[in-house]
Amino acid sequence: MPVPLERSPIAPRRHLLREMVEERIRSAILAGTLAPGELLHDAELQDWLGVSRTPIRDALNELARAGLIEMEPNRYTRVAEVCEAHDALDALQAFGVLLGGVMRLAVPRMGDKDRRRIAREVERVRDGLLGDAPGAARDRAYEMCDRIAELACNEHLLQMYRGASAGFFHKLPVETFLLQADPVVLRGHLEALATAVRDGDGVAAELAVEAIYQVPR
Template identity: 45%
Template sequence: MPVPSSAPTEHKLLRDTVRQKIHEAIMDGTLEPGERLNDDELIAWLGVSRTPIREALSQLARAGLIEMAPNRYTRVTTPDPTEVIEAMQTLGVLFGGVVRLAVPRLGTASRKRILSALDKTITELEAHDVPAVNRDALGVFALYVDECGNENLQRVCQDTMDGLAFRLRLPNLDELLDWDQMTEDFRRLRAATADGDNIAAELATEAIHMLPGEKR
């Protein structure tokens, strides 16, 4: 029986390139929440045919960054305040395990990099700089994902965390959450990471993301 080739096809590479460009445009704000995506405009921008664009949009819809309704619209997801807690808790389930695995594995350089990122985010939290927290807090946990050593968990996080975090991009996020408590929980995460205490780091991460169960 002929063995299928595992080499990527040109079509797959096109789809992946298109997905990455649209993904970046959504995450950096070039494409705004609620903005409609027109196939012809995307074709003109990206210089590719309709097929890889539609496939890329379908993947981004599964990730939660795009909303699609057949024959009605394709648009960038609009964050909904009623979904904040659910998105936070879903991220907490993922990131709690990531942090527990990552902290014991951290070398000097990677620990220093994560602590620096935490310091920046804590400063932004203290200043109630919501756009900066929306931008940088996910980056903090992406560093833990890189260090966790579990490829399956890394793939799950990479497939889902941007779409979930995008749902938190609300200008009044500090009014929807206990901002002061979250700031304190980030401080706890920093201290636990510095000490190499992965259990305390996991609990702090879960508390940041509104998971119930820990007595404070």
């Protein structure tokens, strides 16, 4: 799908303009408005967002580092393609190692209210993934994991996680993720994760996440 024709100017507030542009483009990619492989032209992005070329190029550079954009100097800037089937397992395992570490730190640091809320979110993700709303469950999981990374209270880990998570969720569509998993086994791992979060057991949560993403024991 091409860059939206309807203008949607960004009005700078407290955040850096580049960050606001980056978030708008990231959201469009994750929502599928900007499709994998789609060419991105500065002039179209400028017209859509109502900003100059500089913050757009800065944002695209950041998104390239996150794996959402592919850039070849003097040739193209495009939305990153999704993983081929033979690369899917490697991508799953890489993200599982990162998210497992996030869980290990975050779960013991959560208050009771956060643990209950996150556990319920895990259950909603489980029901959506294995029910009739896998796309919505993917979006819920993205938001939930971002919140968990915040609760780890480690700025270095948070930056590392946010630098990788959007690219992972884009490159591994939910359909590809589900093709890699046995539904019965996946359900068990997600239930184990919800239980570990409720119990405040960071080690069990880490192991459950690694099992979900098929990290070898």
